[in-house]
Structure formats: structure tokens, C-alpha cells
Amino acid sequence: xxxxxxxxxxxxxxxxxxxxxxxxxxxxxxxxxxxxxxxxxxxxxxxxxxxxxxxxxxxxxxxxxxxxxxxxxxxxxxxxxxxxxxxxxxxxxxxxxxxxxxxxxxx
Amino acid sequence: xxxxxxxxxxxxxxxxxxxxxxxxxxxxxxxxxxxxxxxxxxxxxxxxxxxxxxxxxxxxxxxxxxxxxxxxxxxxxxxxxxxxxxxxxxxxxxxxxxxxxxxxxxxxxxxxxxxxxxxxxxxxxxxxxxxxxxxxxxxxxxxxxxxxxxxxxxxxxxxxxxxxxxxxxxxxxxxxxxxxxxxxxxxxxxxxxxxxxxxxxxxxxxxxxxxxxxxxxxxxxxxxxxxxxxxxxxxxxxxxxxxxxxxxxxxxxxxxxxxxxxxxxxxxxx
Numbered sequence: 001x002x003x004x005x006x007x008x009x010x011x012x013x014x015x016x017x018x019x020x021x022x023x024x025x026x027x028x029x030x031x032x033x034x035x036x037x038x039x040x041x042x043x044x045x046x047x048x049x050x051x052x053x054x055x056x057x058x059x060x061x062x063x064x065x066x067x068x069x070x071x072x073x074x075x076x077x078x079x080x081x082x083x084x085x086x087x088x089x090x091x092x093x094x095x096x097x098x099x100x101x102x103x104x105x106x107x
Numbered sequence: 108x109x110x111x112x113x114x115x116x117x118x119x120x121x122x123x124x125x126x127x128x129x130x131x132x133x134x135x136x137x138x139x140x141x142x143x144x145x146x147x148x149x150x151x152x153x154x155x156x157x158x159x160x161x162x163x164x165x166x167x168x169x170x171x172x173x174x175x176x177x178x179x180x181x182x183x184x185x186x187x188x189x190x191x192x193x194x195x196x197x198x199x200x201x202x203x204x205x206x207x208x209x210x211x212x213x214x215x216x217x218x219x220x221x222x223x224x225x226x227x228x229x230x231x232x233x234x235x236x237x238x239x240x241x242x243x244x245x246x247x248x249x250x251x252x253x254x255x256x257x258x259x260x261x262x263x264x265x266x267x268x269x270x271x272x273x274x275x276x277x278x279x280x281x282x283x284x285x286x287x288x289x290x291x292x293x294x295x296x297x298x299x300x301x302x303x304x305x306x307x308x309x310x311x312x313x314x315x316x317x318x319x320x321x322x323x324x325x326x327x328x329x330x331x332x333x334x335x336x337x338x339x340x341x342x343x344x345x346x347x348x349x350x351x352x353x354x355x356x357x358x359x360x361x362x363x364x365x366x367x368x369x370x371x372x373x374x375x376x377x
Contacts, residue, residue, distance in 0.1 A: 026247075028214070028246055028247055028248045030143070030144060030213070030214050030245075030246050032144060032213055042177060042213060042214040042215070042246075042248075044177060044178040044214070044215075044248040045178070045248070046247055046248060046249075047249075048178050048179065048248065048249040048250070049178065049179065050178050050179040050180075051178065074180050075177070075178050075179075075180065106143055106144055106145055
């Protein structure tokens with residue numbers, strides 16, 4: 001009986017923690033043209049938590065993967081600007097992906 | 108008779124101790140919460156913002172810098188003093204020496220900090236030095252807005268300064284050398300005339316009208332922990348100035364009021 005109660009409370013707590021993580025933050029990613037043939041993307045979450053290690057992809061308009069990488073320890077990802085139109089995908093997992101089109105990248 | 112003279116002297120001292128009329132050091136940029144990064148304009152003006160009144164001549168600032176931070180990254184300080192250009196700012200009654208610059212902002216928090224040259228206030232017979240900061244954010248990802256920058260006199264926000272709706276409260280803590288100042292006196296003014304950056308002047312039109320002089324400059328006191336709370340009644344920029352945080356401070360052999368100023372911007376819910 002005692003154990004069941006504890007397991008119940010434990011599950012409840014885990015549930016709360018999971019819910020917190022899902023609800024409390026929105027993924028954010030902005031990219032900037034560095035003016036030297038490279039682009040830097042800054043990633044993060046609206047609650048200020050780090051995006052270090054998040055998968056990054058650069059694709060052409062047909063969805064072909066051009067560049068693949070990860071957010072570094074400062075939640076930044078710099079890549080060589082491909083020729084033509086492209087898009088950058090910040091892949092923070094389900095419900096946490098952000099897509100940025102090349103035409104929206106600030107100089 | 109002696110009593111009367113004593114009382115009179117007492118009154119004189121009290122009158123003298125009343126702080127100078129609502130001088131506010133401004134660091135101004137139109138938006139506190141930007142959707143996208145890019146170049147933003149900044150102006151430094153020392154004025155009476157509610158009335159867009161007498162604008163004082165600023166000397167060359169001692170320090171002007173920005174502390175940027177994004178997410179959990181370590182805040183980074185960048186000197187901006189060398190980028191400042193002298194301008195003349197026109198108020199509704201005069202014009203005064205001011206400064207301007209532009210800044211390229213990327214994502215996160217940008218805390219702009221100004222340590223001005225003390226200003227000699229002839230009418231009061233003392234110097235005024237208002238260490239000032241504003242905090243802007245690009246993109247919504249917060250950084251270290253809640254951390255003290257380490258200015259000698261500083262107001263540290265306890266509420267995110269760029270996410271306030273009109274009607275929210277703003278809370279801050281007044282610090283002197285990093286320690287809370289119990290009971291600090293805080294003056295509050297509304298930026299009642301829009302700064303027109305292209306004309307380097309305040310707009311003629313006022314956004315609000317004060318029914319009586321007391322409303323031009325509101326006054327509150329911090330609590331025992333140096334914390335103050337203010338309900339924001341109208342959208343726009345609000346300035347908070349904690350006065351005389353170092354009563355013994357002097358500059359060039361004269362008394363100098365060492366103040367801390369912060370500006371925040373509230374936005375209407377629409």
C-alpha cells in the first residue's frame with residue numbers, strides 16, 4: 001500500500017515535470033548574415049534555457065539536406081552560405097522545430 | 108527668538124535638501140522588445156521628460172557600454188563610448204548637448220549602461236550624476252536582465268523590463284555598490300513627448316496632461332530591502348530615478364547627487 005502511494009506520487013511528479021518542460025518554453029531561432037559568406041544562427045528557448053546540442057539542418061527548396069550540424073555550447077551554429085535559396089531547420093524535437101527561410105535572414 | 112531663528116535655519120536646510128527638479132538622464136531607443144535584430148538608434152539626453160522641458164548640456168560620458176546575454180550564455184560587455192557622436196537635442200523650451208549612436212543588435216538581452224560626467228546644477232549648488240540603464244530584447248529569448256551589471260549606483264529589475272503590459276506593476280531593487288538601499292527615494296516620470304530621432308527633438312504634442320504639478324513627477328520610496336513597486340498606468344517609456352544614494356559623495360570639492368536611473372517600456376494589450 002505504502003509503495004503504491006509512493007509510486008503514484010512519483011509518477012505524478014514526473015508527469016508534472018514533463019508537462020512543465022513541454023509547456024513552459026517555445027523554441028526560438030534567428031539567423032544573421034555575417035557579411036563574410038557565412039551565416040550564424042542563434043537558438044534557444046523562451047524561458048532562457050540553452051539550445052546547446054540541438055540538431056541543425058540546412059536544406060535547399062526541394063528539401064535536400066545541404067549541411068548538418070549542432071548548436072554549440074553558446075547555442076550558436078555558423079555555416080557557409082549555400083548559393084541560391086535555402087532554409088535552416090532548428091530541430092528541437094517534436095513541437096520544438098523552427099524553420100527559417102533564407103529570404104528572412106537579416107544582414 | 109533663538110527658537111525662531113533655529114526653526115528658520117531648519118527650514119532653510121530642509122528646502123535645500125529637496126532634490127533638484129526632476130532631472131532625468133535618458134537613454135532612448137524607440138522599442139524595448141524587438142521582433143528582429145538589426146541596427147537600432149540610441150540617443151542620450153539629459154532633460155525633464157514629462158514636460159519635454161529644459162534640456163541640460165551633457166559632457167562627454169565617462170562610460171557607455173552594453174552587456175549582451177542570451178539564454179544561459181555568459182554576459183558579454185562591449186564598450187560603445189567611441190561610437191558616440193555629439194548632437195544638439197531640442198526640447199520645447201531650449202536645446203542642449205546630447206549624444207547619439209547606432210547599434211547592431213542580435214538575439215537576447217542588451218543592457219545599455221551610461222555613466223555620465225557629473226552635471227553642475229547651478230540653481231541647486233551641487234552636481235548630479237545619474238548612472239542610467241535600459242534593457243532591450245531581440246526575439247524574445249531572455250538573457251541576464253535580472254543580474255546587476257555592477258554600476259556603483261544601479262536599479263536592478265525584478266520584473267522583466269521589456270515584457271510589461273500597461274497596468275502591470277514594475278518592481279526594482281535599488282543598489283549602491285551592490286548593496287540594497289533601504290528606503291531609497293525614487294522619482295518617476297513618464298516620457299510624455301515622443302522623441303523624434305530624425306529631428307533630434309521632442310514632439311510638441313503631449314500624450315498626457317497633469318492635473319496638478321505633483322503628477323509631473325511621482326515619488327515613491329523603496330522598502331527596507333531597497334525594493335519598490337510601481338503600477339504602470341499608460342503605455343510608453345517610464346523613468347525611475349533613485350536619488351542621492353551616496354550622501355557623502357563629492358565631485359571637484361562639491362556635493363554630488365549620485366543617482367541610479369532605469370527606463371522601461373510598457374505596451375497596451377490589443
